[in-house]
Amino acid sequence: MVLSTPAATWRPAGPGSPEPAGPPTMSESPAPTLTRKLVAEFLGTFCLVFVGTGAIVVNDVTGGGVTPVGIALCFGLVVLVMILAVGDVSGSHINPAVTCGLWTAGLFPAGHVVPYVISQCAGAIAASGLLRLLFQQHATLGATLPAGSDAQAFCFELLLTAILMFTILNVSSGPLVRPLTIACAAGAVICLAALFAGPVCGASLNPARSLAPALLTGTYTSLWLYLIAPPCGALCGVAAWRAVRG
Numbered sequence: 001m002v003l004s005t006p007a008a009t010w011r012p013a014g015p016g017s018p019e020p021a022g023p024p025t026m027s028e029s030p031a032p033t034l035t036r037k038l039v040a041e042f043l044g045t046f047c048l049v050f051v052g053t054g055a056i057v058v059n060d061v062t063g064g065g066v067t068p069v070g071i072a073l074c075f076g077l078v079v080l081v082m083i084l085a086v087g088d089v090s091g092s093h094i095n096p097a098v099t100c101g102l103w104t105a106g107l108f109p110a111g112h113v114v115p116y117v118i119s120q121c122a123g124a125i126a127a128s129g130l131l132r133l134l135f136q137q138h139a140t141l142g143a144t145l146p147a148g149s150d151a152q153a154f155c156f157e158l159l160l161t162a163i164l165m166f167t168i169l170n171v172s173s174g175p176l177v178r179p180l181t182i183a184c185a186a187g188a189v190i191c192l193a194a195l196f197a198g199p200v201c202g203a204s205l206n207p208a209r210s211l212a213p214a215l216l217t218g219t220y221t222s223l224w225l226y227l228i229a230p231p232c233g234a235l236c237g238v239a240a241w242r243a244v245r246g
Contacts, residue, residue: 032089035114038119042091044082045123047211048094050130051078051195053142057135072198076191083183095206100164101234105241107172115207122210132216141213144226153222155202157229158191158236161205165237173245205230224246 009071013194032040055074059066066074080178083092091108096117102108131141147152164186171177171185204210210226213219 002244020125037090040086042123044086045120047077048128049124049127056142057138065068072191072194075194076187076219079190080183080187096229097234099238100231101238124208128212128216140219141217143213143219144210146201146222151224154225154229156201157198158233161230161233162236164189166240169241184246
């Protein structure tokens with residue numbers, strides 16, 4: 001969920017080095033290849049879906065052992081951790097809606113959009129597949145289902161994804177561009193969305209996260225809105241960002 005940056009490695013300074021001896025300094029290594037970026041997106045989305053929807057499943061099978069607050073924290077924290085873990089490799093989008101939003105904002109190459117989305121969906125499906133093996137009797141594997149009408153859920157998903165995209169773009173382009181800042185901001189939005197909107201619409205904000213458990217369980221009820229609303233919300237977030245930043 002951050003802009004891709006060249007991978008960095010620590011290089012100690014000392015005798016024979018142009019830098020004075022002291023704390024380690026950063027030096028840029030060659031930019032990651034597309035293959036490495038796709039692997040990072042696969043793994044990042046795998047972890048997101050495994051931890052997030054896994055928390056839902058474990059909460060169900062333990063009779064509330066995780067709690068709704070715990071589920072929200074799991075989603076938010078895993079997003080934070082994945083941004084810190086692979087953000088310097090792929091940008092850690094781990095969400096097709098975010099990838100489309102960054103491309104629309106002119107911050108991501110068009111030729112990488114489809115490969116990224118495929119990798120994200122593959123990682124999500126792999127995670128749901130593993131959860132199916134671990135919890136064979138669970139009916140939905142954490143699939144997103146609206147508690148009310150489809151129109152209500154669509155509105156929630158669109159607005160929440162717009163807020164997520166708006167936050168990512170502003171934090172990524174503002175004066176405090178730091179991986180930890182971006183990770184905390186994105187994770188906080190996901191956590192807040194899950195806390196108050198999870199009981200209403202599932203607070204997916206991510207087509208890959210909704211698609212995977214639906215495919216593995218055949219739960220296609222209202223799936224269309226979870227595939228369409230987040231990308232539309234991301235476009236709204238980009239428009240709001242441009243209105244603020246110019």
